[in-house]
Amino acid sequence: MAIAAWRLAQRSCPSYLQVISFPVVQLHMNRAAMTASQKDFENAMNQVKLLKKDPGNEVKLKLYALYKQATEGPCNMPKPGVFDLINKAKWDAWNTLGSLPKETARQNYVDLVSSLSSSLESSSQVEPGTDRKSTGYETLMVTSEDGITKITLNRPAKKNAINVEMYHEIMRALKAASKDDSSITVLTGNGDYYSSGNDLTNFTDIPPGGVEEKAKNSAILLREFVGCFIDFPKPLIAVVNGPAVGISVTILGLFDAVYASDRATFHTPFSHLGQSPEGCSSYTFLKIMGPAKATEMLVFGKKLTAGEACAQGLVTAVFPDSTFQKEVWTRLKAFAKLPPNAMRISKEVIRNREKEKLHAVNAEECSVLQERWLSDECMNAVVNFLSRKSKL
Numbered sequence: 001m002a003i004a005a006w007r008l009a010q011r012s013c014p015s016y017l018q019v020i021s022f023p024v025v026q027l028h029m030n031r032a033a034m035t036a037s038q039k040d041f042e043n044a045m046n047q048v049k050l051l052k053k054d055p056g057n058e059v060k061l062k063l064y065a066l067y068k069q070a071t072e073g074p075c076n077m078p079k080p081g082v083f084d085l086i087n088k089a090k091w092d093a094w095n096t097l098g099s100l101p102k103e104t105a106r107q108n109y110v111d112l113v114s115s116l117s118s119s120l121e122s123s124s125q126v127e128p129g130t131d132r133k134s135t136g137y138e139t140l141m142v143t144s145e146d147g148i149t150k151i152t153l154n155r156p157a158k159k160n161a162i163n164v165e166m167y168h169e170i171m172r173a174l175k176a177a178s179k180d181d182s183s184i185t186v187l188t189g190n191g192d193y194y195s196s197g198n199d200l201t202n203f204t205d206i207p208p209g210g211v212e213e214k215a216k217n218s219a220i221l222l223r224e225f226v227g228c229f230i231d232f233p234k235p236l237i238a239v240v241n242g243p244a245v246g247i248s249v250t251i252l253g254l255f256d257a258v259y260a261s262d263r264a265t266f267h268t269p270f271s272h273l274g275q276s277p278e279g280c281s282s283y284t285f286l287k288i289m290g291p292a293k294a295t296e297m298l299v300f301g302k303k304l305t306a307g308e309a310c311a312q313g314l315v316t317a318v319f320p321d322s323t324f325q326k327e328v329w330t331r332l333k334a335f336a337k338l339p340p341n342a343m344r345i346s347k348e349v350i351r352n353r354e355k356e357k358l359h360a361v362n363a364e365e366c367s368v369l370q371e372r373w374l375s376d377e378c379m380n381a382v383v384n385f386l387s388r389k390s391k392l
């Protein structure tokens with residue numbers, strides 16, 4: 001649960017104290033004369049269970065810390081080891097409360113839950129730009145009109161990083177789109193990024209079976225995820241509205257057309273992350289751009305501009321960002337008017353002879369990655385990102 005806050009806890013002490021302690025002290029001063037009763041506290045604990053929306057790791061961590069302080073007093077547990085990410089995050093959060101009195105912690109917990117209940121209720125209403133048809137998805141907006149099913153990655157605050165839930169929801173949306181009455185399917189991103197790729201916090205939710213089990217399950221998930229793109233029967237188009245990283249780039253080789261804003265960049269920093277290519281890119285990129293250019297991207301992590309990606313054949317066309325949406329959607333609406341069966345059959349003719357090969361490549365890439373995820377190189381890269389020591 002507490003990974004974002006674990007990252008926070010790893011930052012320099014003063015900024016961590018600012019973020020966590022300031023509101024605590026503030027609440028304490030504002031409520032000097034008030035203290036929550038045990039009953040208020042229990043009500044607040046029940047309210048937390050009823051929250052409809054996940055308040056996020058940092059808030060959950062604050063709640064945890066205040067709960068522990070309110071019920072057990074100051075933290076006197078031994079500090080967990082550096083690789084015990086979740087428990088260390090929790091310990092840090094609790095420890096930061098220092099000698100805050102139990103009553104104040106209880107009041108702050110009640111206040112936090114109450115502010116949360118109202119803010120999460122309002123944010124569960126439709127936000128500007130959110131399509132009302134997209135119910136049933138937490139991480140996506142999915143709409144279907146004018147013969148186009150549009151799947152929008154919708155975690156803009158996280159640069160549309162793909163967490164486990166999003167992997168599952170994309171597969172679900174693709175399966176639904178393959179059967180609906182639309183002619184073409186579009187994948188795009190909400191906000192300034194197309195996608196920052198795999199959500200690196202995916203690495204931190206370790207099951208009881210340990211990292212080996214996590215790596216094994218992740219390889220199964222990844223294989224199934226990429227398989228959905230290999231098998232997708234209708235024209236699949238990427239509308240790359242901004243920078244694209246990692247798996248959001250590699251799977252582009254499985255799309256039928258890729259339109260990019262001139263703000264978009266294409267970056268596959270696998271070596272930097274101690275990882276190796278996926279999304280069938282070890283095969284598709286070589287075919288698209290030849291081994292020398294593919295190696296620059298997949299092995300040396302060279303970031304391409306949209307213009308460069310277009311020149312290499314990964315991108316179909318690039319548009320100025322100011323007219324991007326208008327120009328692309330005019331084009332897509334025209335495509336969607338073409339006879340759907342003809343398009344589907346043409347795609348089949350173009351792609352079918354490669355399918356078996358692509359599934360074999362996918363399986364091999366996933367099995368190599370399963371090993372890579374357990375390597376020190378990969379672990380260190382993830383820890384460095386999560387502890388804010390590195391960024392791309």
Ligand SMILES: CCCCCCCCCC/C=C/CC(=O)SCCNC(=O)CCNC(=O)[C@H](O)C(C)(C)COP(=O)(O)OP(=O)(O)OC[C@H]1O[C@@H](n2cnc3c(N)ncnc32)[C@H](O)[C@@H]1OP(=O)(O)O
Binds near residue numbers: 211
């Ligand atoms: C053993 C288990 C394995 C489990 C794996 C499951 C399946 C795996 C499938 C495999 C494969 C894929 C490979 C890849 O995709 S590799 C690429 C991974 N992506 C990255 O390394 C990008 C990391 N992000 C960054 O370097 C930067 O965030 C950025 C994208 C350059 C943007 O920088 P910025 O300064 O403009 O914005 P920033 O403040 O950093 O970001 C805003 C918030 O978004 C969070 N965030 C962004 N990207 C990610 C990400 N990929 N994972 C997690 N979180 C991300 C960022 O942390 C900020 O959050 P907060 O506001 O601080 O809370």
